[in-house]
Amino acid sequence: MAQDVTIFYFAALREQMGREKETVSLPAQSVTVEALVMELRQKDVGMDEVFAASPRIRVAINQTLATFQDTVKPGDELAFFPPMTGG
Amino acid sequence: MLRVLVQNELFDMGAEMDRLSADSWGIGGISVFMGQVRDGPDGLESLTLEHYPGMTEKVLTELAAEAVKRFRLIGCTLIHRVGTLVVGAPIVFVGTSSAHRAEALAGTNFLIDRLKTGAPFWKCERYQDGRQVWVDAREADDKAAASWD
Numbered sequence: 001m002a003q004d005v006t007i008f009y010f011a012a013l014r015e016q017m018g019r020e021k022e023t024v025s026l027p028a029q030s031v032t033v034e035a036l037v038m039e040l041r042q043k044d045v046g047m048d049e050v051f052a053a054s055p056r057i058r059v060a061i062n063q064t065l066a067t068f069q070d071t072v073k074p075g076d077e078l079a080f081f082p083p084m085t086g087g
Numbered sequence: 088m089l090r091v092l093v094q095n096e097l098f099d100m101g102a103e104m105d106r107l108s109a110d111s112w113g114i115g116g117i118s119v120f121m122g123q124v125r126d127g128p129d130g131l132e133s134l135t136l137e138h139y140p141g142m143t144e145k146v147l148t149e150l151a152a153e154a155v156k157r158f159r160l161i162g163c164t165l166i167h168r169v170g171t172l173v174v175g176a177p178i179v180f181v182g183t184s185s186a187h188r189a190e191a192l193a194g195t196n197f198l199i200d201r202l203k204t205g206a207p208f209w210k211c212e213r214y215q216d217g218r219q220v221w222v223d224a225r226e227a228d229d230k231a232a233a234s235w236d
Contacts, residue, residue: 010139010207010209011209011221012209012221060139060207064142065146065205079139079142079207081139082209083204083224084204084206084208084224085208085210085222086167086179086204086209086210087179087199087202087203087208
């Protein structure tokens, strides 16, 4: 529990993942988004296919736009989504 | 004054302009932009706007504050609708006030350009034949947003 992060998926990505939210355990106290995603993709073929087919996925950490090189810590709120199309 | 709202309900453009106009002394001009669901020959029926509650309000408030500082605005109102909106329905209202027109006009342009690609909204189109299609981000919108960097 101590190493958990919450992940939200939005829009087309939410539909492709078949879920809007999940809790996952970090492989270490501090990892990059990229390392976490690689770990999750190895365990989840469906997620691997979705992320492989969507090269433009964006990420937010604690509701702030981030990059895949940024660090995730226990308790963080992550979100993955397609490029935004507001206005 | 900053006013940021994310809501399904229709906004009242006249009331919003009155609010901007009466906000403070020293206002010489108000600039507004209203975006609506575009009608066309392709059979579009409605758009459904999804957003990231919490982050949306945070990003819009940051954008409004940046615009006020950068363009010396007096007032700034951002209202973005979410949920299902039929063709012709208003989607977004951007209103700014300033002492002179140039700042208000530039502030409004800045806000709509940045909001389109920087705030967590996603549009899903629904057509008369039942098709539902997520709108792809446009390169032109990215360029417009980057032009203010």
